[in-house]
Amino acid sequence: MPSKYRPQIFGWFGDLDKGPRLVPLHDDRLSYANNNYCAFIRQDHNDQIFYACLYFVAIICGSGAIIGCLWLLVHHDSSKIEFIDIVVILGFIICCIGMYYAVPQLYHNLFSRRGSPIIFNRKTGKVYVNESYFFNFKVLRRPAVFLQPKKRRIKEYDWDDLHGVIIHNMSRNALTSTVLMVCQSGTHQVIDHIMLDPARAGAGSTFVWGWINSFMVYYKSANIDDGEYKSDQEAEFKAHRIAGQDWPEWMVEAFNATSLAELAEIKQRHHITE
Numbered sequence: 001m002p003s004k005y006r007p008q009i010f011g012w013f014g015d016l017d018k019g020p021r022l023v024p025l026h027d028d029r030l031s032y033a034n035n036n037y038c039a040f041i042r043q044d045h046n047d048q049i050f051y052a053c054l055y056f057v058a059i060i061c062g063s064g065a066i067i068g069c070l071w072l073l074v075h076h077d078s079s080k081i082e083f084i085d086i087v088v089i090l091g092f093i094i095c096c097i098g099m100y101y102a103v104p105q106l107y108h109n110l111f112s113r114r115g116s117p118i119i120f121n122r123k124t125g126k127v128y129v130n131e132s133y134f135f136n137f138k139v140l141r142r143p144a145v146f147l148q149p150k151k152r153r154i155k156e157y158d159w160d161d162l163h164g165v166i167i168h169n170m171s172r173n174a175l176t177s178t179v180l181m182v183c184q185s186g187t188h189q190v191i192d193h194i195m196l197d198p199a200r201a202g203a204g205s206t207f208v209w210g211w212i213n214s215f216m217v218y219y220k221s222a223n224i225d226d227g228e229y230k231s232d233q234e235a236e237f238k239a240h241r242i243a244g245q246d247w248p249e250w251m252v253e254a255f256n257a258t259s260l261a262e263l264a265e266i267k268q269r270h271h272i273t274e
Contacts, residue, residue, distance in 0.1 A: 005181045005188050009167055013176060016164035020219035021210030029197065029208055030227040031115065032237035036123055037255045038215050038224070039241065040208060041115025042131075042195055052109040058102045065095045107132065117241050118196065120159065122216045123258045127157040129194055130247050152246060156254070157194075159216060161185055164196065164209045175199045178209050 003012050031039045069092035073085070119128040131153055162180045177199055182192035197208040215222035229237040242252060250270035257263040266272075 003165060005163060005165065005183065005190050007190060009165060009179060009181070009190075009193060011167035013166040013168045016166065016178070016206065016209055018163070018213055020214040020217050020221065021206075022221055023207065023210055024221055024223070025207055025211045025226050027207050027211070028228070030211070031117055031241055032227050032229040032231075032234065033215065033222075033224040034231040034234060034256075035224065036258060037119055037121040038212070038222075038227070039117040039119050039237065040196070040212070041117050041241070042198060043109075043116045052106060055102050055106040055109065059099065059106060062095050062099045062102060066092060066099070069095065115241060118194070119255055120212055120216060121255060121257060122218070124254070124260055124263045125159045125216075126254065126257075126263065127159055127162060128155070128251055128255065129157065130154045130245060130251075154246065154248065154251070156251065157182060158185070162194070163188075166206070178206070 002008060003015050005015070029040050029042070031041050033039070069088050072088045073092070116131045118131075121127070161183050163183060165179050165181055166176050167179055168176045177195065178197040180194040180196050181190045182194060183190055196212075211222055211226075213219075215224075224231045229240075238252070248270075250266055250272050253266050253270075254263055257266060
């Protein structure tokens with residue numbers, strides 16, 4: 001049965017229901033939580049180094065292959081089309097598609113910082129994202145975007161509009177990832193995507209999703225002291241994960257907002273308009 005969210009994301013494996021889970025976290029991506037909000041990191045530093053090197057090598061090899069294909073096409077006998085010419089043309093197209101994917105991935109791994117945390121406030125029902133532009137899954141990208149690798153998406157979302165799905169990476173390792181589908185309010189029409197929990201094996205891919213759902217409804221399995229920092233270490237968490245990452249001042253204050261009225265007051269004080 002296909003996903004109920006449209007358009008369906010490439011690699012879709014299954015939709016996830018919202019609701020609390022009894023299963024504890026067993027995970028190291030929870031960076032910090034208190035009674036108001038929790039923060040999960042989505043980029044491990046060692047993974048960033050590995051994938052940055054991997055995509056760098058892929059881009060070097062892909063560039064060489066594209067140049068080679070162009071050289072063969074320029075120097076072939078134009079009076080007739082042979083099988084080898086078709087192979088070269090197909091190879092050129094495949095390499096271009098690969099580069100179109102690899103360049104944003106390289107930028108993403110080079111310019112994502114401090115684990116790129118995502119923040120969930122359970123008292124206001126808001127979710128905050130500050131991430132590399134290339135975290136999203138948009139198919140069409142303007143060429144000028146490649147000249148802005150440090151461009152960031154800094155947004156506030158409604159938890160009610162975010163819905164989890166599992167995607168797989170089509171490899172023999174059978175890794176899956178949890179992606180948040182951002183839908184228009186009250187519909188299944190997808191307007192954006194947010195990576196929540198990348199590259200997990202098997203059932204482990206749902207632990208983060210389950211913990212967040214439990215946290216948002218104050219369920220007992222969501223222990224706020226399960227994270228990298230204990231609940232009384234907010235200053236240390238912000239110094240490590242938040243400071244110097246271009247988070248707007250109002251948004252950092254909004255992490256701890258205890259009601260929509262308090263959130264509105266914060267926005268008004270900082271002259272934030274919807």
